[in-house]
Amino acid sequence: MARGKSLIVSFKSNHQHQGMLLPPDLSELVGQNHPVRVVSDVLDKVDIGQLIQQYKPGGASNYHPRMLLKVLVFAYINNIYSSRKIEEALHQNINFMWLSGMSKPDHNTINRFRGKRLQKSLQPIFTQVVLLLCEEGVLSLKELYTDGTKIEANANRYTFVWGNSIKTNKAKMQQQLNELWKYAQTIAAAELDDDHDPSGFDKIDSEKIEQTIATINAALKDKPIDKKIRQKLGYAKKNWPPALERYAEQERIIGDNRSSYSKTDEAATFMRMKEDHMKNGQLKPAYNLQISTNNQYIVNYSLHQNTTDTNTLQQHLNIFRDQYGKNPANITADAGYGSEQNYEWLEKKRITAYVKYNHFDRDQRRKNRAKNPYRTDKLTYNHEKDSYICPCGKTMKNIGSYEHVTKAGFKQTITKYRAGNCNGCPLRSDCHGQKGNRIIEVNHNLNRLKRQAEKRLKTKRGIQKRKQRCHDTEPVFANIKHNHLFKRFMMRGLDKVSIEAGLLALAHNLRKRTA
Template sequence: MARGKSYKVSFKPTFQNQVMLFPPDLNEMVSADHPVRIVDQIIDGIDLRVLVARYKAGGTSSYSPSMLLKVLVYAYMNNIYSSRKIEDVLKRDIYFMWLSGMSKPDHNTISRFRSNRLQEILQPIFSQVVLLLCTEGLLSLKELYTDGTKIEANANRYSFVWGKSITNNREKIKEQLNELWKYAQSVAAAELNSPPDPPDPGPVDSSKVREAIEQINQALDSVKNEKKVDPKIRQKLNYARKNWPDTLDKYDKQEQILNGRKSYSKTDTDATFMRMKEDHMKNGQLKPAYNVQISTNNQYILSYSIHQNPGDTLTLPTHLSSHIKHLKIKPSNITADAGYGSEQNYKLLESKKITAYVKHNQFDRNQNEKIRLKKRFTVDQLPYDQQEDVFTCPAGKKLINQGSSQSQSSSGYPQVITKYQCESCSYCRLKNQCHGQKGNRVIEVNLQYRRLKTKADKRLNTKKGIAKRKKRSYEVEPVFANIKHNHQFKRFMLRGLEKVTVEMGLLALAHNLRKVA
């Protein structure tokens, strides 16, 4: 550079207000390998007649259901879950403009399409995509890895109704009604030859309460000296007549909504209060949520289902039935954690001839030699001779069959419990370690469940079983981590079981297409 000579800084010209002779082509602005083209291609390749059938002929024209589905799926792929935000990006994002063909449906149209049009039909559409990916060799439908997680509902965390509280309050009303009856009997007994009988000891309802209060009033009215009647009792009867029947009617409606559940939220009656791992208050607080179950292969979601009960144990029969119904194929094996290791689930998989790589609740403990030695007196550790139908205790004594009885699990599943008693615990040096019962030791065993657990233990400890157990930890759990943490979906946008199922379908579809892209 010559001394004393200066140079000007040059900038590229900006033609912000330049008028174009031809408008830009959006197709040229979207690269050939962009994920939005994957969404467009796959949804164009599936049959959407079931969705089109939701529309009625006549009236004004509607936005294309294919276009709306593409927009929703691509929005969920990009962590955009609000219908208002989707409306916004349709006006300013090139990829959304290209996907919608410059259509600009408003948030109400998007919301109605998602909430109403897709109900009950998104799952078959999702299954078509899964089958399409299977034909491309990206996944297998024969091997399932199943797990569940809880996702918070779009409901107030403090708008709860508890089934136990309803039961307790019913009992309180019944107790107070009995006290009023006793008082009426004691006051009227001197003036009536036959004092009123107490109410039916069965469950109380609004009609019974009205009838009982009327009879109590009649009994008290029969007392000639009104001063003998405590005015507080009259006041309590008036309160009961005005409030108790309506309260019991309210409890009846709430119990119908509960339908066997322990709780629900007033702002989303389909949501059940569950203990969440993601707890912002760090105090183990119960929150309204749904139990989301998925089955995966190669980290693709093959099927999904939404459940209202917090435990995983009871979800497997419904989830597996839905999987087979929509994909029209039965898996050859399924891998799951100890939350699914119940007698009911083992028996179900055995009857369907599906190989179960499913742990039971004692499996991990039994793998530890030190724990096994400490627990050598527990029923699970006692050797069993199937031919003689006897157990043998660590001291070498026989426990002999004393007969069987029918029982039910906490979920209502029928079980057969067999009782065994030791032939003699007298003078046994191991008695204090073995049991604390008076006399000879008595154990109760579910032989069917024991057989299924022993079968599961052998299968899980084979080379294939060990490989399956290892693979499960990085097969299905990362899918939930990706949805909840990487893509920040920790709370449903919609309310109600059917709408939440639609939203989970969009999440699953977005996850699979994101993985393809």
């Protein structure tokens, strides 16, 4: 460098305040291969006639539902779930501006569209997108891989109602009512009407409580009684009838398939949430999201209030049939779905089931196969004589059957077998701990279905299916929850939360399509 020459730093010119003759075309600012273009192109092909029917003619003009749908889906693709943040993006983000054509609906409009307009029309739109992907050859509707996950509800974690608590309180109430009745009988038995004797009630309600307390008060009206008894009767008359009306309403909300609900979102059930890799967690109001995938695309989704996966499968697959007009050829699922009810239903629907039963993995280990040779399933069964052979080699005869109804209302037939004489048997202490002769209970239909499932799962195709399930469904949940940070629903109520589940599924498929 020459002596005396100074080094000058050069900068690019800044035209921040320079005016423009024409505003820029937003289309030129959006890349040709940008995901927003894929979202727009795919949703332009979808028939939204059912969505348009949600609007009434007349009145002020509305934002076009196709535009709002595109904005919502693209927002979910970009981890924007709040209606206020979507509104903000429409003012600041070039991709959102291009997608909306510079329209700027506010957060109330966005929330109304998401919570009301999409209730009956989102699932058909999702189905159309899946069929478009199917035409492209990226997925198949014949083979499903099914699993479920729990996602926290938008509800207070500490305001809840438990079904067992209601039963306990009603039982205490009935017990105290019986005690008051017995006390009244010791003083004025002749003046009591036996029709109001609470010991004969199958269940109590507010009307029965009022009548019984009125009968007790009338009988003890002029009698000298303990002051504490008079106070109990006054408390019962004032508080028990409204409490029972409240319990009846709470039991109606809980229904037959749940054990709890949240007061701030009555559709949410308290479920055990897995908070970390050690599966530690706590009870939180949540929903059970079920999905079926193929090639890591979601082809079917459904939302449930059940805490376990077992009783969700039939409804989930019925939704699949309603949307696509046919059943899948086969389904692969983990042991959470392996019940007699599900096996039998899949068999009737002619759906090949690669579904584990609860002890499948344990039974495959050599140690567990050899463990406890006295277990019922280790005993030899004689089909011709309908009898079992006990470990000592003696016959266990059929002594009858009975019907057992599960919590889901499914009827099971259980058959009982009894050994002839266990006295003096050298194996008795190891064989069983029953007082008399050993009695075993067997569900033959479930055993038959388990044998079929085990045989199918051990085939070369079954092994491949079991491996593929882990690669197919679980990464989808990991992507939604951890990569895209959706761990809590924004809306409340089963219908509205189902819309969010559909938007998540639709966003996942389009995100994967653009990858």
